[in-house]
Amino acid sequence: xxxxxxxxxxxxxxxxxxxxxxxxxxxxxxxxxxxxxxxxxxxxxxxxxxxxxxxxxxxxxxxxxxxxxxxxxxxxxxxxxxxxxxxxxxxxxxxxxxxxxxxxxxxxxxxxxxxxxxxxxxxxxxxxxxxxxxxxxxxxxxxxxxxxxxxxxxxxxxxxxxxxxxxxxxxxxxxxxxxxxxxxxxxxxxxxxxxxxxxxxxxxxxxxxxxxxxxxxxxxxxxxxxxxxxxxxxxxxxxxxxxxxxxxxxxxxxxxxxxxxxxxxxxxxxxxxxxxxxxxxxxxxxxxxxxxxxxxxxxxxxxxxxxxxxxxxxxxxxxxxxxxxxxxxxxxxxxxxxxxxxxxxxxxxxxxxxxxxxxxxxxxxxxxxxxxxxxxxxxxxxxxxxxxxxxxxxxxxxxxxxxxxxxxxxxxxxxxxxxxxxxxxxxxxxxxxxxxxxxxxxxxxxxxxxxxxxxxxxxxxxxxxxxxxxxxxxxxxxxxxxxxxxxxxxxx
Amino acid sequence: xxxxxxxxxxxxxxxxxxxxxxxxxxxxxxxxxxxxxxxxxxxxxxxxxxxxxxxxxxxxxxxxxxxxxxxxxxxxxxxxxxxxxxxxxxxxxxxxxxxxxxxxxxxxxxxxxxxxxxxxxxxxxxxxxxxxxxxxxxxxxxxxxxxxxxxxxxxxxxxxxxxxxxxxxxxxxxxxxxxxxxxxxxxxxxxxxxxxxxxxxxxxxxxxxxxxxxxxxxxxxxxxxxxxxxxxxxxxxxxxxxxxxxxxxxxxxxxxxxxxxxxxxxxxxxxxxxxxxxxxxxxxxxxxxxxxxxxxxxxxxxxxxxxxxxxxxxxxxxxxxxxxxxxxxxxxxxxxxxxxxxxxxxxxxxxxxxxxxxxxxxxxxxxxxxxxxxxxxxxxxxxxxxxxxxxxxxxxxxxxxxxxxxxxxxxxxxxxxxxxxxxxxxxxxxxxxxxxxxxxxxxxxxxxxxxxxxxxxxxxxxxxxxxxxxxxxxxxxxxxxxxxxxxxx
Numbered sequence: 016x017x018x019x020x021x022x023x024x025x026x027x028x029x030x031x032x033x034x035x036x037x038x039x040x041x042x043x044x045x046x047x048x049x050x051x052x053x054x055x056x057x058x059x060x061x062x063x064x065x066x067x068x069x070x071x072x073x074x075x076x077x078x079x080x081x082x083x084x085x086x087x088x089x090x091x092x093x094x095x096x097x098x099x100x101x102x103x104x105x106x107x108x109x110x111x112x113x114x115x116x117x118x119x120x121x122x123x124x125x126x127x128x129x130x131x132x133x134x135x136x137x138x139x140x141x142x143x144x145x146x147x148x149x150x151x152x153x154x155x156x157x158x159x160x161x162x163x164x165x166x167x168x169x170x171x172x173x174x175x176x177x178x179x180x181x182x183x184x185x186x187x188x189x190x191x192x193x194x195x196x197x198x199x200x201x202x203x204x205x206x207x208x209x210x211x212x213x214x215x216x217x218x219x220x221x222x223x224x225x226x227x228x229x230x231x232x233x234x235x236x237x238x239x240x241x242x243x244x245x246x247x248x249x250x251x252x253x254x255x256x257x258x259x260x261x262x263x264x265x266x267x268x269x270x271x272x273x274x275x276x277x278x279x280x281x282x283x284x285x286x287x288x289x290x291x292x293x294x295x296x297x298x299x300x301x302x303x304x305x306x307x308x309x310x311x312x313x314x315x316x317x318x319x320x321x322x323x324x325x326x327x328x329x330x331x332x333x334x335x336x337x338x339x340x341x342x343x344x345x346x347x348x349x350x351x352x353x354x355x356x357x358x359x360x361x362x363x364x365x366x367x368x369x370x371x372x373x374x375x376x377x378x379x380x381x382x383x384x385x386x387x388x389x390x391x392x393x394x395x396x397x398x399x400x401x402x403x404x405x406x407x408x409x410x411x412x413x414x415x416x417x418x419x420x421x422x423x424x425x426x427x428x429x430x431x432x433x434x435x436x437x438x439x440x441x442x443x444x445x446x447x448x449x450x451x452x453x454x455x456x457x458x459x460x461x462x463x464x465x466x467x468x469x470x471x472x473x474x475x476x477x478x479x480x481x482x483x484x485x486x487x488x489x490x491x492x493x494x495x496x497x498x499x500x501x502x503x504x505x506x507x
Numbered sequence: 508x509x510x511x512x513x514x515x516x517x518x519x520x521x522x523x524x525x526x527x528x529x530x531x532x533x534x535x536x537x538x539x540x541x542x543x544x545x546x547x548x549x550x551x552x553x554x555x556x557x558x559x560x561x562x563x564x565x566x567x568x569x570x571x572x573x574x575x576x577x578x579x580x581x582x583x584x585x586x587x588x589x590x591x592x593x594x595x596x597x598x599x600x601x602x603x604x605x606x607x608x609x610x611x612x613x614x615x616x617x618x619x620x621x622x623x624x625x626x627x628x629x630x631x632x633x634x635x636x637x638x639x640x641x642x643x644x645x646x647x648x649x650x651x652x653x654x655x656x657x658x659x660x661x662x663x664x665x666x667x668x669x670x671x672x673x674x675x676x677x678x679x680x681x682x683x684x685x686x687x688x689x690x691x692x693x694x695x696x697x698x699x700x701x702x703x704x705x706x707x708x709x710x711x712x713x714x715x716x717x718x719x720x721x722x723x724x725x726x727x728x729x730x731x732x733x734x735x736x737x738x739x740x741x742x743x744x745x746x747x748x749x750x751x752x753x754x755x756x757x758x759x760x761x762x763x764x765x766x767x768x769x770x771x772x773x774x775x776x777x778x779x780x781x782x783x784x785x786x787x788x789x790x791x792x793x794x795x796x797x798x799x800x801x802x803x804x805x806x807x808x809x810x811x812x813x814x815x816x817x818x819x820x821x822x823x824x825x826x827x828x829x830x831x832x833x834x835x836x837x838x839x840x841x842x843x844x845x846x847x848x849x850x851x852x853x854x855x856x857x858x859x860x861x862x863x864x865x866x867x868x869x870x871x872x873x874x875x876x877x878x879x880x881x882x883x884x885x886x887x888x889x890x891x892x893x894x895x896x897x898x899x900x901x902x903x904x905x906x907x908x909x910x911x912x913x914x915x916x917x918x919x920x921x922x923x924x925x926x927x928x929x930x931x932x933x934x935x936x937x938x939x940x941x942x943x944x945x946x947x948x949x950x951x952x953x954x955x956x957x958x959x960x961x962x963x964x965x966x967x968x969x970x971x972x973x974x975x976x977x978x979x980x981x982x983x984x985x986x987x988x989x990x991x992x993x994x995x996x
Contacts, residue, residue, distance in 0.1 A: 405682070406652070407645040416574060419690040431690070435683045442678055446671075454659060454667050487573055497575070 021066070022075035022088040022144055025059045025098070026154075028052050029105075030137035033130040042125040046113045049129040053102070053109040053136060060095075060102035060140075064495075067095040074146070082146070083207035089146025093499035096350065097143050097273045100357050104265040105136045107361065111474040112258045115368050119170050119256040128168055132262075134161035139270045148196045149206045151274065155192065155238070159185045162267060166255040174254035177247075184237055184247040191234030198227035199282075212282050221288035228289055231278050239271035241298075241335055242305030245328045252324035257368025260320065264327055265361035269353045272334050276350075279338065280503035299339035303433055305332030310440035314447070318378040320367055322444055323360065326403060329441075330356045333434070337418050340430070343500060345421025350496035352414035355402070355485060359411060362478035363399040366392050369467025369475065374460065382448060384457030388464045391472060393452045395479045400445035402482040405438050409486040413493060508552075510559050510566030514581050514636055516552045517591065520545050521629035525622045532618040539606050542621050546599040549628065553595045560588045561985055567638060577699060579645065582638035584701070585989035586772070586841050590765045591635040592983075593848045594758050598628050600965045601753040604856055607961030608749050611863040619656060620747070624754075626653040631758040634765065640689045640699040640774070643766060644681070647730070651677045654759060657750045658743050665745050672742035677729045680736050685727030688720055692774065701769060703992075705776020717775070718785025724770045725789060730763025731826060732819045734796040740819055744811045748859025751811060756818055756851040761844050764825040768840050772990065777832040786830075793827035794924040796820065801931035808869045810858045813935060814851070820928060821847045821894065827921060828909045834991040836912025841987035842980075843905035846893065849973045850902055853890035856966035857883050860958035870939055875948030877940075880957050884943045886970035891936035893973045896929055901976035904984075 017024075032052035036045045066073050067090055075088040082089075090098065112132070120128045138158025145151050163185070167178035200206055202223050203214040218224060233244070240248040248268075252260050283289035306329050313325035334356070337349025367377045369392050374381040386393045402409035415434060422430035466472060485492045508516075524545025531538040559566060560583055567582040583591075605624070609617050630653060633646030651674065659670035693699050695710040712720070729736045743755045771780065780786045797820045804816035824847070828840035860883045861867055861876065877884035893900035896907075906925065913921040957963050976983075 401652070404678075407641070407648050413574065415686070416690060419687060420694060423687075423691055423694045431687055432683070435687055438682050439679055442674070442682075446674065450667060453656070454662050454670075487579070488571055489574055490572070493575060 018062075018066075019075075021059050021063055022073060022090060023077065025056055025063065025102070025144055026137050026141045028055050028059070029133045029140065033133040033137070036126055036130040036133060040126045042117070042122060045126040045129040049112070049133055050109045052133055053105040056136065056140060057102040057106035060098040063090055064095040064099050067092060083205050083210040086150050087146040087207055087209075088144045089209060090144055091499075092495070092502050093273065093276065093350070094143050096354070096495040096499050097269065098140060099495075100354050101136075101139050101143065101266045101270060104262060104357060104361055107474045107477055108258050108262045108365070111261075111365055111368070111471055114468050114470040115258045115372065116256060118372050120168050124168065128165070128256075131161040131164045131168075132259075134158075135165060135262075139266050142270050143273055146208050147206050148199065148208055148211065152189065152193050152196060155189055155274075158267065158270070159189060159238075162263060165259045165263075166251050168259075169254045169256050171254045173250070177250035177254040181247040181251045184244070188234045188237030191230045191237070193234075195227040195230030195234060198223050198230065202227070208277065208282060212284075215282065215286040215288075218286070218288070221286075221291060224286060224288035225292055228278070228283055228292065228294065232275070232294060235271055235275045235278070239268045239275060239335075240328055240331055242301050242309060242328060242332060245305070245309070248328060249321055249324040252327065252364075253318060253321045257364065257371050261361050261364035261368065264323075264364055265357040268327065268331055269357050272331070272338075272349075272353050275335075276338060276503060284503070295339050295341055298335055302332040302336035302339055303430075305329060306336065306433065306437045307440070310437055310444070314440060314444045318376070319382060319448060320364070320371075320377045322447070323363055323367070326441070326444060327356075327360055329437070330360070330403070333414065333418060336430070336434070337421060340418075340421040340425060341504075342421055342424055343497075343504060344417050344424050346500035346503060347493065347497045348414055348417030348421050350499050351417060351492050354492050354496065355410035355414045355482075358478050358481045358485065359399055359402040359409075362475055362482055363396060363403075365471065365475035365478060366395045366399065369471045370462070372467055372471065373462035373465065378460070379447065379451050380458055380460045381462065382451040383455040384461050385452040388457060388462050389466050391466055391476070395476055396448060396452070397445075398479050399482060400448060402486065404441045404445055407486070408483065410482045410492070412486055413489050417493075508555055510556055510564070510583065511568045513552050513555050514566060514568045514583065517549055517556075517595075517632050517636070518629055520549045520552060521625045521632070525625035525629070528621045528625060529618060535617065538618060538621060539602070542602045542605075542625065543599070545625060546595070546602045546628075549632070550595040550599055553591050553632075556583055556588060557592065557982060560585060561982070561989070563989075573641060577639065577641050577693070579642050580638035580700075581636040581642065582701065583636050584773075585986040586765065586768060587635040587637070589841055589845060589983055589986040589990075590761060591632055593845045594628065594631045594635065594761070597753060597757050597848060597852055597969070600968050601749055601852070603961050603968075604752065604859070604965035605749040607959035607963070607965065608747065608859050608863055611959040611962065612747070614660070614747060616660065620660060623653050623656050624750075627657070627754055627758060631762055634762045637701075639701060640692065643769070644685065644689060647685075647762065647766065648678075648681060650759060650762060651681070654743075654750070654754055657754065658746045660747055660750070661745065669742040669745035673739045676736055676739035676742075680727050680729030683727070684723045688723035688727050691720060691723070701773035703773065705772075705774055705779055707775055708779050714783050714785045717779070717783050718788070721775065721780070721786050721789065724774070725767060725792075725826070728763050728766045728770070730759055731767045732760060732763060732796075732822050733792060733826060734799060734819075737796065737800065737819045741812055741815045744815050748811070748855060748862060751815070752852050752855035752859065755815070756855050757848045760818055760822055761848060764822050764840075764844060767826050768829045768837070768990075771829050771832075772837060777837065781832045789830040790827055790918060790921055793823040793830055794921060796823035797827065797924055797928045798931070801928050801935065805931060805935040808871055810861070810868060810870050810873075810939075811855075813870060814854055814858060817894065817932070817935065818851060821851065824906075824909065824925075824928075827924070828912060831912050831916045831918055831921060833912050833916045834993050835908055835915055838984075838987040838991040838993060839905050839908035839912050841990050842908060842983055843902075845983045846901040846905040846976065849969055849976060850890045850893035850900070853886050853966055853969040853973055854894070856962065856969060857887035857890065860962045860966060863958040863962060864955050870942075873939060874942050874946040877943035878948065879955060882957060882963050882967060884940070886966045887943070888940045889970040889973050891940055895932045895936060899974065899977050901973050904977055904980060
């Protein structure tokens, strides 16, 4: 009985947890509720992943209104894979929050913080689970609005500005998206994504479709911080509370990538209109520029959190590069990197949260001599950094392998050179940390010797372990990504 | 013990040793005992594999599937056997030497030093036994990373600069060229397993593509120090001398030339390359590296730097010999890996002993030092003669086979290069020996004796091995011949 309701429960559990948390008010109770809800969501996501693997596609008619009239929740191989990442990150970050948020968020607002976290999680899961284009917009707004609040709760006052910046950009993005959906509704008369995909090839008037594709692409690109629409991201990541940065870096942009994949392959893939404008070529060029410039900018950041934020812009470039390659290896690389980069950046931001707790912030002058002061944290950052570079034995290597393979299969050697060459820029910024932590004596700003509390270290090291595990035993991440990629390519 | 268990143990013992060393960081004597025990244990395990390999068996072990269709897998063949044998035997001697050197110079962070050393040996064995290119690449990059803390051991600005060059060159070449080459091989051949005769024969590549892919591999294996990607090796000399001795004269650099020979023999296959004019550039580049590095060595006054450039030059002997593609020269390449290893480690041991006893680093300071450190300088002379190729020292045999191979291949340029470099070797080594024994020490210098006994014992052992190798050459020679497909005569 309950098995059939899982797609709804996945979203409903965290969504309802939010008002319950507001009613509970006490910080400890609020945290316990958030923890329970996020772990339940993770369990549901895993159950759904197994269901999808066995049955193909899981479809759920909300309120028993059959699609395409009612809202359909539709989870396929790609959705299930992304759901595991999002819910998994939610489950890992939740236990981390108790100590980290207590240190960074004013005590009287903690319950609101947890409530917003639940709304954000519900929104992100909803985006992936729903099979309805307008419902997707609703969840996009739920996730975005709660994100603005979460960022604004950072202890630095600049977090308000960062949240405002993101609010403006995010709202523009959402507006563009909904304009695109409106145009699509106009031309097809449906909002159900699968139904839309089936009707689009028959639409003969292509100009509104091109406009719709343009609006949706730009709107989503804003949300996923595709160069040059990334300007909100570095500030948002830098000034948000540590746990929020980790959660957002691992999930928010990845969910936007999911939406882009949905539109590019499932919806527009079969439409001749999509071929009229060189979307893929534009995406390829922008990704290439993103990878190189954002990596270079990252090298020169004085603050490690900000450095990793720019690195995220570059790494998102790898994902969109794989999407733009649009062949099997490239798409597998994109989807697997969505997962691998999620866990890698999650691990790194969680570890930096520990540094921020001990040293107050994470600028490079605080990191001098960190290898002695916080050995476990430092070593974890090094492993995460190796995964960013793509050293074999880490998750990042697996992504790189498929992206290079995709480039070679297209016969475009410059793309292969771009992918491997840009890893060297990652070496440069990762080694800034290594030299600071291990080859510099502690400075006045360095933290006194002493590790971060276990409540922070354990979740972070869980993800560090995942970086290594998914680099050596790849049946889940590569298997999941390859299945999803095949599904998308089959759709077009 | 089955061969599969031996493969696992050969990798697990140094890793377990590293953990044990870290656990004993408060008791230096116990810690060094763990190092010695791990080294001895690993050598013993490696020895058990020699018999089966010589009998023609190729023990294999599949660990896990890392990417669909590509596993982390090991397969012991003659070349890897020879490399593993050399590296594990010399680790024992080097550990004895390290104790004398590190204590004699009162070095900091000794625990980290021994831990990284043990891990470096684990990676070396992983490279030696790798069954496919992915496994090789995994341990190859691992070796770069675990040796980085050893190169930057002193933690000062000079160490940081050296570390940057070291990491920069090795990671750049391996990520940009080697990884691309491996992925391309997978894309065109559908396999990256090492197979006798090569895997690219049926891929239908054009001549130009083969030449290009060969370039990606040869320059991608930066540890082989083919010019212009050799700068990391002199930069690595900022490390304590035991690191230069075992890692940057044996394990790391030999991992490079080992990979070069392995790729030529097991990925391309000599037959495929022999039929392609686009591969002809390789002996030229190797020959140029041999001569150019020798000239730089001749002009270096710093002893370790001179030795480093000598290593660059000697590594290209191996590349040159392998690139001649006739069975005899391939066997010579394999044998030279062993012969150069014992000779060069002796020279580095001597350089470190001189530094420990007298704090001298420059060649021009060594007048008359043979009178104060007779054992050390005698060992140095033996190592030098071996590298020049004077019989009966070890280097003679491999060099002789190289000359024969070059003659068989009718590659007269190679013969000329070998002859010229022999003269250059003599020119940069013999003056040191002459100055040490036949010039008077400068007046008013504080007197000193030999280095700590552990260091002297270690360098005597390797010097003796250099002299004795030609008399016990059956095993290495048999392995080298098995690699080249020449039956026992």
